[in-house]
Amino acid sequence: MLTLLLCFLCMLVLPSRGMPACEQNVEVCEFTLEAELKLTMMYGKILTYAEDGNLYDYRVTNTSSAEPIPSAEVITGDGYEMPRMVFVFNGQFPGPPIEVWENQMVKVKVVNKLKNDGITIHWHGLHQAGTPFMDGVPFVSQCPILPEQTFIYLFKAYPKGTFWYHSHMGSQRTMGLYGPIIIHERKPIYPGLQEFTWTITDWNHDYDSEMAYYKMVYGIYEGRSKIKGTGSLDGSFFSMFRYHSGLLNGKGRYHNPVTGKHNGAPLSVFNVTGGSSYRVRVIAAGELYPFRVSVDQHLITIIASDGYYLEPVTVESFIINPGERFDFIINATQTVDNYWIRGETLEVGMNHTLEAILHYDGAPVNMDPTSQPANCTMDSMCVVVNCPFTYYPMEDYTKCITFDSLRSLEVQKTPLKSDGMFQEQFLNFAFPGNKWTPGSINGIAYQQPVVSALTQPHEIDTQCTQDDCGEDKVCQCTWALPLHHAQTYQFVFLNMGSGKGWSHPIHMHGHSFYVLKMGYARYNETTAKLIGDNLDIDCRGNPDRTKSFCNNATWTNSSWLHGNVPDVELEKPPRKDTLIVPTGGYAVIRIKADNPGIWTLHCHIQIHNMDGMVMLLNESYSETPKIPNNFPSCRNYHGHHTADEEATSTAPVTTKVTPMLSTTTVKSTDNQMLCREMMGVYTKELFWGVVGCLIGIVALLFFILLVYMGLHRPRYGRGYTLEPVPGRLGFDNKGSDF
Incomplete structure (x- = not known):
């Protein structure tokens, strides 16, 4: 009880x-x-509305005399x-x-x-x-x-x-x-600093992200007008996603595109004390757009990315793509006031900005800043880290620092090449094709298995075949690239061929890879617009480079093969788990295959990911740790057959299994037994066998009970207590806790 x-x-x-x-x-x-x-915008069951940085009950008509609703609770x-x-x-x-x-x-x-x-x-x-x-x-x-x-x-x-x-x-x-x-x-390397965490994202308040994917595929319409996509500074494209606002820690403002006025919604505010320094951790959780992040009238010092320290570099701003993280230090040394925190997309001709407020102690409370962004001039150029291109337009007076120009704070143990223990893989992230142009890697659009690949590898039947996939072909299947234990792998991430045009932040699960080198497209140095692909890469396939799918790329200079790429950084390469692969360019990264498992490699733009820009890395599968007991399983159900049906069937049920993730083969009869065990399909013989076992178990338990009662009969008249006899059918109290 x-x-x-x-x-x-x-x-x-x-x-x-x-x-x-x-x-x-x-x-x-x-x-x-x-x-x-x-x-x-709901406070419990009460609808709210925004005005002058506060929220009010929808029934309030005079906000000057009304009590605002706590915005932290909405x-x-x-x-x-x-x-x-x-x-x-x-x-x-x-x-x-x-x-x-x-x-x-x-x-x-x-x-x-x-x-x-x-x-x-x-x-x-x-x-x-x-x-x-x-x-x-x-x-x-x-x-x-x-x-x-x-x-x-x-x-x-x-x-x-x-x-x-x-x-x-x-x-x-x-x-x-x-x-x-x-x-x-x-x-800590930077002790004693107060910290802020900023999580930023693009936002559409009309439809959810699933709708956003289908809008990308089929187009965005308003009434009977089709909305065109936007472009980046370098002439590349952004996929179709209707941007309404940017959010920092879940808060932002909608700016009416017709009037230019915002709706007065509350923003995230970060309080600082003059003369102090702060560490800011920025996480890009967005759907599509990269943001150029800055704080008005403050320089920032980049100290880390994706969890790994960098040699500090002081800049006006940095660009962050979905999935990436950057840490920086900001010194509160300006006049006591409120200052805008800004995040601007890289779109051309669009004023798409996220906003938050840096508030100095002693500055006016609940008042928007009046600060202005940095004035970039020929004599005082703005410096930006992590550009997905090499130039800003000349009139912007802005200098790019690409990520591969940064250096790790510490000397790294970069995996080195050695005979028989080194492989190089070229992977092209793009949208190639003719009538069908899905997101793909080397022309392979990812097909999600219906089972857990790591724990049910023999049940995968959606693996790739050579007939469907190949040079200048597009196919859909579950592609798993085997990585042999303890070998060094050099990956060349590409964004080239007929399916290029969109930059891709590529995320690798299971590793923080070493960024050895990045190659960028060819640009006009005045306008900063794309001219063509980086010619270090030979796409092969169609002789017309603009028509090649670039599914079977290699180095143009064959002497670069086998790990002989010049100008790679091996001593202090920065480490990342998410890296932008620029349109028309490439990135050279390395890992050592020392983390057994099945790891996903994919573009972190969500609508590209959903469209198929995903693959698996099957790393050292024979070394994979033991799966926990009672770990959940899942699979399709194809119906069942009784014993009589199986005996009379002219087309016995078999399961097509070609193990993609293991060298062990599985016979169709094994799969039928697996189905019976997992789905409860029993034959008559199995039924009576189970019943017999249960009867035997009940009899055994009854016998044990009789023995136990005999051993524990009360002993009266000779001073014995009613305690159990130690060591006989006793159990300790040591359970197991997974």
Whole structure:
């Protein structure tokens, strides 16, 4: 009865909105994330509207005498009054930050409270060494967590730095299922700094991210007019995504494109004290657009990217693409005032900006800044880090620092080439094709398996064939590239051929790779517009380079093959897990295949990812750690056959299985037995066999009970107590806890 009462009381406990940082001396840090649906601009069941940086009850007509609604208790988005559905963790958008210390074990209980959707959680940038089944990719490392189900993730907090978690299911990431995960170093390089975390994203308040994907594929229309896509400064394109606003930590403002006026929605405000320095961790969680991030009248010093320290470089701004992270230090040395924090997309002819406020102690409260961005001149040029091109237009007086120009703060143990232990792979991320032009890698559009590839490899039947795929062909299948244990792999990420035109931030699961070199397209030095591909790469295929799919590329100079590329940085290459591959250009990166598992490699622009720009890395599969007991499985169901039907059938049921991820073959009869075991299809012989076993178990239990009663009969008259005899059928209290 007491147990039942305690269980009932536990059901009444609601999860808290915040999750405190884990203490440094704790071995296992435990958190809970509940995924659920919310509506923007709702205060409970009361609709709100924005004015002058505050929120008010929809029934208020005179805001000067009304009490504002606490904006911290409302998911505002860009303040657009028509509520939009968002997916959230623990009622928050973005989700609550998870803060731990390096090498702690992290245990996260994920509860799916969504009504219709399965989810998984990917821990973006964490290597998951020894725990590849915790990587959180549906139908790769696990099966989806279905509504009302719970899944516990358990992994080591490594490496240290700025990371984030997000759903990896369909389009859920940009619908709100994301949040920061900060892994603090035990011996900080920059001690004593107060920290801020900025999570930024582009935003559409009319439709969700799934609708955004289909709008990209089929076009965006307003009335009977088709909306054209926008272009970048270098002449490349952006996919079709209707930008309404940018959000920083879930808050932004909608600017009416006709009037140019904003709706007065509340913004994120960061308080600083004059004379102090601050560390800012920036996470790009967006759908599509890169942002050029700056703080008016303040220089910023870039110190890290994707969790790894860089030699500091002081700049006016930096460009961040979906999936990337940058850390910088800002010194609050300006006049006490309010200053705009800006994030501008790279679109030409569009004023698409996200906004937040840097507020000095003593400056006016609840007042918009009047500050202006830097004035870039010939004598005082603005410097920008991480450009996806090499030039800004000459009249912009802006200098680019490309990412490969940066250096790691420390000397790196870059994997070196050695005879028999080195391979080079060329991978082209593009949209090639004639009538069908899907997102693809080397012309292969990803087909998602219906089973968990890591834990059910023999059941995958969507693998690629040589007949369907190849040079100047486009196909769809599940492509897994085998990586042999302990070998060094040099990847050349390309963005070339007939399917180029869009830059791609490429994210690799399971590794932080070494960036050795980047090659950019050819540009007009005055206008900064694209002229053509970088000619270091030979696309092969169609002799007309503009028509080649570039599915079988190589180095133009054959002496560069086998790891002999000149001008690569081997001593202090920066490390990344997400890197922009520029239109018409390439990136040379390296890893050592020392992290067994099945890892995803994909473009982190969500609509490109959903369109097929994904592949798998099958790394050292024979060395993969043992899968936890009772790990969930999933598969298609093709119906069942009774024993009589199987005996009389002229076309016996077989399962086509060509293992893609293992060298072991599986016979069709093995698969039939697997289906019977997993799906409960029993023959008569199996039925009576089970019944017989159950009868035997019951008889054995009855016999044990009789023996136990005989051993524990009370002994009266000789001073014996009623204690059990030790060592006989006794059990210790040591359970097992996974």
